[in-house]
Amino acid sequence: MGGDRAIAREVPDAQRGGAVISADRPSLMAFVADEASEAAIRGGIGDVLGAQLRRGTVRTAVKALEKETTPRVLIVDISGIEDPFGALDDLASVCTPDVRVLVVGERTEIGFYRDITRNVGVHEYLHKPLTRDNVTRLFAPHIQGGGEGGQDRGGQVTVVCGVHGGVGSTTIAVNLALQLEDATRGHVALLDLHLRGGTAAMMLGARVTSGLRVALEEPERVDSLFLDRVAVPLGERVRLIAAEEPMETDVQATEEGARRVIEMLRQRFNHVVIDLPLPPGPVERLVLQRARHVVLVLGPDVASIRDTVSVKKLVSMTGSAGRVITVLNGAGRKGYLPIKLIAEGIGAPPDVVIPDLPRQLPRAANLGRPALRDSPVLRRAMGVLSLEIAAVRSEERGPSFFARLFRRGG
Template identity: 55%
Template sequence: MAIADAAPRATAPAMPERVALLAFATDDETEATLRAGLSDTVEAMPVRRGGIRAAIRALERERTPRVLVVDLCGEGDPIGALDALAAVCEPDVTLLVTGEQSDIGFYRDLTRDLGVAEYLHKPLTRESVARVFGPRVAGMAEAPAHRGSRIVTVCGVRGGVGATTIAVNLALQVAETTHGHVGLLDLHLRGGTAAMMLGLRCSAGLRVALENPDRVDALFLERASVLASDRLRLLAADEPPEAEIAPKPEGVTRLLDLLRARCSIVVVDLPYPPGPMERQVLSLARQRVLVLGPDLAGARDLVAARKLLAGLQGNGPVLTVLNRAGAPGTLPLNMMQEGLGGLPDVVVPDLPKQLPRAANLGRPALHDSAALRKALAPLALEVGGTRPHAASRSWLGRLRERIGR
C-alpha cells in the first residue's frame, strides 16, 4: 500500500449555507427603521447589534451574506474599517452602508470609488430605506456585479523545486492572516500533489470544467471543489498519465471568473514550462511567483523564465522564491545572489525533515514548521495585501485593483 493511501485523509468541513441578507445596526432606532423600510421586500430582516467592527468579527468566522448592511456610526476610521471588512468578505457581496456623514463627497467616495453599492446618512426614514436599499435587497437573488479578485500564479522554473509546496502553504497562510476567502487551483492535471499535501481527495470536476466550460456554473464549482478549511477552497484533478486532456481556451477563463467571484485571492499552481492554457493564466495574473532551487540550473532557468514572462500579456510583478536554501551540496546564498544579480524576494530554508513528513501525512507543513511560516510571511503579506498601512486604502480597494486581472 502506498504511503499516500495509508495516510489519514482529512475530512473537509461542510460548506455552510449562504444567507441572502444580514444587517448590523448600532442602535434600536436604526434597527427599527431598517426593518420597517424593508418589510415589503423581505419577510424576515436579520439584524445584529453592533457596527462595522462587529460585522468584521462575525464574518471572520461565517460566510458572507449576498447582501450586507453595516452601520458606520461611532467609527473613527470609516475607510480603514471598510477596508478591513473587504478583507473578510467574499468579493460578490453587495454592501449597503449607513452612517452619520451627509456630505456629497463622502457619498461619492463610497459609491463611485470604494465599491459600496449604496449609502444612506442618518437620520434614516422608512421611505429612504425602501427607496434606496429596497431595490438592492429585492434583487439579491440575482448575480451581483463581478468585482473580480487577485490571481496569483506560482510555478517552478523547472520540475522538482517545490513550487506546489510553496503554493499550498502560501494559500493557507494568506487565508489565515487575511481571514479572506482564498481559492487554490492546481493545474497539474496529471500527478498533481496539492490535494495530497492537504490530505484531501479531488473529483473529476476540474477536467470537466476545462473541457466543457458551458456546463460550469457557481453550483458546479461548489460541488467540484473541496474545502481545505473554512477560508480555503481547493480545485484539483487526479487524472491518470495516459489521459488525453483537451481543455478549451475559454475553459480556464470561465473557471477563473467563477473562482474570482467566490474568492478574494486565487492562487494557481502551474506546471512548467507553460502550455497555451498556462500562458493564458499567467497573462491574467496580478502577481507571478517563480520558485527556483539553490543551484546553477536554478539561476539559469530563472533568467529564461523571466524572459518568457516578459513576452506575455499582462504586467503583473514577478516575485522570486529561493527554496531549500542551504541544502547540502547546493550553492550558498551569496553565490546565488551573484548569479541572480540580486537577492531573491523570499528565501525558504532547507527543511529536510518537516516537509517530506508533512507531505506523507497529508498535513500542511505550515501547521508544524515555524521556520516555513516565518520564511513565507513576507510573500503572504505581499500577496494578501495586509501591510501596516493598508487601512489608508479604500473599501474594496484590493478588490477593485483586481478588476481586469
Template identity: 55%
Template sequence: MPAADGMMAPATAPGASTGERLPVLAFLCDEESETTFRTGLSGRTGAITVRRGTIRTAIAALEREPTPHILVVDLSGEENPSELLDRLSAVCTPDVTVLAVGDRSDIGFYREIQHEFGIAEYLFKPLTRDNVARLFGPHITGQREEAAQRGNRVVAVCGVRGGTGATTVAVNLAVLLADSTRSHVALLDLHLRGGSAAMMLGVRSTAGLRVVLEDPDRVDPLFVERAAVPIGDRLRLLSADEPPEADPAPKAAGALRLLEILRNRFNLVIVDLPWPPGPVERAVLEVARHRVLVFRPDVAGLRDAAAARAMLTAKSAGDGPILLVQNGAGAPGSLETAMVLQALGAAPDITIPHLPRHLPRAADLGQPAVRGCAPLRRALAPLAQEVNGTRQAVGNGLLGRILGRWAR
C-alpha cells in the same frame, strides 16, 4: 466589496461550513434605524435578518458565519471607517453586495467608500422610510445586480523545472493567507496528472476540474462549488488526479471561465501552474496579478529561473509583478548566496531555507507544513503580504500584526 467539495458530498459556499447564506443580513446599532429600515422595506422583511450592532459586530460575526448575499453595516461613531471596511472585505466573499448607513453626510466620504471599498449604496442618519425603499430597495429586490470587484487577485506559482517545490509554496501560501488574514482563498492545482496539492492537504481530488477545463460551456458557479474540496472554512481546493493513461485536453477558454467564476467568489486565487507553459498556462499567466517563479539554488535552477523571468517579461505573458522564490537555500551542494546574486543580478524576492525534516514529513502526513514550521512561516510571510496587496514591514498595521504573529 468583492475584486473564489468533492463529488462525494455537495460543497457549501466558501466560509459556509455550517448553514446557508442569508439573503439579507443587516447590522444596525439603534432601535430607530432598525424600525425605519424594516418599515421602509415592508413586504420584503421575510427575507431580511436584522441584528443589533455596528460594523465591528459584523466583522466578528462573519469570521464565523457564511457571508450573506446582501450585507448592511452601520458605520456610526467610527473614527476610522476605512480600516474597518478593509477588515470587513477580508472576511466576506467577494460577491457580496454591501450597503452602509452612518452619521457622516459629506460627499467626500460617500465617494470614498463607494470608489475605494465598493459600497453599493450609503445612507446617512436619521434614516427615512422613503430613502430606504428608494435607494436600498432595488439592491435587496435584485433589480440591481452589479457588484464591485475588489480583492479578486490571481497568483500564479510556477516551478522553473521539476522538483523545485512550487506546489509546496503554493499550498502553504494558500493556507497561510486563509488562516492569517481570514480571506476567502481558492487553490487551483492545474497539474491534472500527478498533482500533489490534494495529497499535501490530506484530501482526495474530484473529477470536476477536468470537466471544467475541457468543456467551459457546461460550467457555472454551482458546478465549480461542487467540484471544490473544503480545506477548513476559508480555503477551497480544485484539483484532479487523472491516471497516467488519461489524455486530458484542457482549453484556454475553460481556464479563463474557471478563473472568472473563482475571482467573483474568492478574495485570492492561488494557481499551482505547470511549466513550461502551454496555451492554458499562458492564459492564466496573462490574467495573473502576480507571477511567482520557484527555483532551487543550483546551476540548472538559476539558468531556468533567468529564462523563465525573461519569458514572462515579454508583453504577451501578462504584466503582473514577477517574484523570484529561492527554495532550499543552504541545502548540501547548493550554490552560495553570492553566486545566486551574480546569476540573477539581484537578490531573490523570497528565500526559503532548506527544511529537510519539516517539509517531507508534513507532505507524508497530509498536513500543511506552514502550520507547524516557524521557519517556513517566517519565509512565506513577506510573500503573503506581497500578494495580498499589503507590502509592509511585519508589525506595522493590522495585517502586519497578524502575519507577525504567524511568523513567530
C-alpha cells in the same frame, strides 16, 4: 454526461462547512444599531427570501462574518464608530469580493457621502433617520440584483510555478495559501492545475473529484454551484480545487474553461493561489496573463539559474502585467550553489529564501499535513512571501483596502 466525469458529484455534507461556498448563502444580511432603522429597512425592502436582520454595528458584522457565510448583499451601520473607514477595512478582510455593501450612519455631509461611495467603494450610503421610501429607492435595487452590473471586482490571482520539476513549487503554493489566510483573514482558494500527477491534494490529505477537469473541458457546465461541488474545505476560509486524473487521460482543457473557473474564484475569494504547470500551453498562458503576481520557485542549482532567466522572459512575452517574485527553495543544501552565485546568475538576489528542510518537508508531505504547521523556519519564510503579495493592498493610504478589494468598474 454521467459516470466519473459528472460535475454534479456532491461534496459530502461534512466537507461543506465554512463561510465561502455554502449553498445556503444568505441573500441579505443587515446589522443596524437601532429599532427604527431596522423597521425602515424591513419596510423598504419588502419580502426578501433568506434575509437576516440583526442588531449591531459594522464591528458586530466583522465578528459574525469571521465565521459565517458572506451574504450576497450586506448592510452595516457605522453609527458611533470612531474610525468608520478602518472598520470598513476590517470588514473587507472577512468578506468575499462579490458582496454588495450598503452602509447606514449618522453623518450627513456631502463630502463624507462622496468619500464613502467613491473612494472607499461601498455601493450606497444612507444617513439616519432612515425612511421606508429612501430604503426602497436607494437600497432595494441593489438587493434585487439591479444597480451597477458588470463591475470588475474580484480577488487577487497569484500564480506559483517551478522553473523546472522537483524544486518544490506545489509545497510553496500549498503553504502560501494557508499563510495568506492566517495573515489577511481573507478567503483563499488554492487551484491546482496539474490535473495529472498533481500533489496538492495529497500534501493536504484531501480527496478530490473530477469536477475540475469537466469544468475546464466543458465551460458551459460551470454553474453557480460549481464551487459547492468541487471545492474541498481546508479550514474556515481556505478551499482546494484540484483533480487527480490518471496519467493516461487525455485532458482537453480550454481557454474559456480556465477563464470561467478563475473569474468565478475571483468573485468568491480574496486570494486565488494557482499551482501552474510549465512549460505553458494556451491555457497556462491565459492564466499567467491574469496573474497579479507570478512566483517562480527555483532550486540552488545551475539548471534553475538557466530556467529562471528563461521563464522570466516567457512571462513577459505572455503579456502578463504580474510582478515576478523569485523564491529560492532549499538554500544551503549540501553540494549545491550558494546564494551569491544564484543571485549573480539570475541578475538579482532572490526575493524570498527558504532554507533546506530535508526532514520537515518530506515528512509533512507523507503525512498529508501542511509543513507550515510544524516548521517555524518555513513559517517565517512564507511570512515574507505573503507580505510581498498582500502588501500590494496597503501601498499607501489613498483608496482604502475596502475600495481596492471591492473594486468598482472603471
